[in-house]
Amino acid sequence: MSLSRLLRLPSDTPRAVQLSIAFYVAHILLEGKIALSELTIAAALACALWAIWKRQLTASFHILYLPLLIYGLASTISALIADREIHSFGETALWIKLLVFPYAVMILREVPRARQLVLNAFLTFGIFSGLYGLFQYFVLNRRDLEHRITGASTHVMTFSGLLLPLSLLFLIMAFHRRRWWLYGGALLTSVVLVLTFTRSVWIGWAGAVAVMILLVRPRSILYVAPLALWFVILSPLSVFGRMASTFDTTQSSNFDRIRMLQGGLEIIRDYPLFGVGPANVKEIYPLYRKPDAPRFRIPHLHNNVVQIWAERGILALWAYLLLLVLFLRECARFWGSPGRMYAQIGVAVVVSLTCAGMFEFNFGDTEVLLALLDLFALVIVSCETAEGHGMPAPGPVNGNLRAAVA
Secondary structure, three states: OHHHHOOOOOOOHHHHHHHHHHHHHHHOOOOOOOHHOOOOOOOOHHHHHHHOOOOOOOOOOOHHHHHHHHHHHHHHHHHHHHHHOOOOOHHHHHHHHHHHHHOOOOHHHHHHHHHHHHHHHHHHHHHHHHHHHHHHHOOOOOOOOEEEOOOOOOOHHHHHHHHHHHHHHHHHHHHHHHHOOHHHHHHHHHHHHHHHHHHHHHHHHHHHHHHHHHHHOOHHOOOHHHHHHHHHHHHHHHHHHHHHOOOOOOOOHHHHHHHHHHHHHHHHHOOOOOOOOOOOOHHHHHHHHHHOOOOOOOOOOOOOOHHHHHHOOOOOOOOHHHHHHHHHOOOOOOOOOHHHHHHHHHHHHHHHHHHHHOOHHHHOOOOOOOOOHHHHHHHHHHHHHHHHHOOOOOOOOHHHHHHOOE
């Protein structure tokens, strides 16, 4: 079977475009395995450049390119002027990661069928991750804080960070499309999120659901709030204890985060413009930690805002915040349009990962960052398509494929 038939693309789709889409879909399906995910996205980018060179794809602009460009420049400058340039090569790799968003916008705009393929890949990855998480919890008996479920990822924080936006994707799609398997996917991924015992994603999920209820069905809060309270009261003792520990400032990990925040603010005070340089916070933190901080060395400061500012400087922080604000503005534009489902998905993704990012540096987790950029692109282009705006003029690819929307 030819690749175009496998992907359900028109037979005259250029080979480079077919390969690029195939590698991109593989990248999403493999997001739990970072090495494979990065290799496939690199291959997708290479095939896209080949197609652009042969004038089979046409790059297009979006306002979100601006904050990504600024973030990349600020990160590179910070790495170059830092006292320890241990991460200069890593910042070269950052540019490849940031290219995922403009690439995805281009391919999703030019090839309508790719939007359904990408959406299906996300849903498939979510269901597989949920089922694998249940297998680890019930069969492999990974049910405590020392042996938490990780799915296909290597760490529970990465696994929960990937599953968080996908659970909301299922939930909002089920609300709009009323399909039983979407309800099942929402239930599966949400339950597995609970079983990760990751409090930051619990806060992110609850924050996103609360915001969506207030924006879409504000009166529903009158009966959703009591249901949520009953869920907390009737939850298993291990889950209830983990929830209760969220508010205990004397608990070791909570107290450590408070000390990290204080140390991070001290670093920012000494390095406000360019930060200490990417990957240098881990080395410099012991000089700023309070004597009673539980850990001497930490991987990061467990807060997106503080970590980015301390590590990369004020310009990088501004770019990060601008990215979120501009994306939310784009969602607001389509809130009352035929693309409102995707606009709601976009808001839920931003709110959830931002809330979770108050207690974890999820923007610095490569797997989560790539998933975020992929979802941003899918939301933006799907909103544009539903509204009928922002689509490029027919060219060598989309002139033939515009009718191939799934």
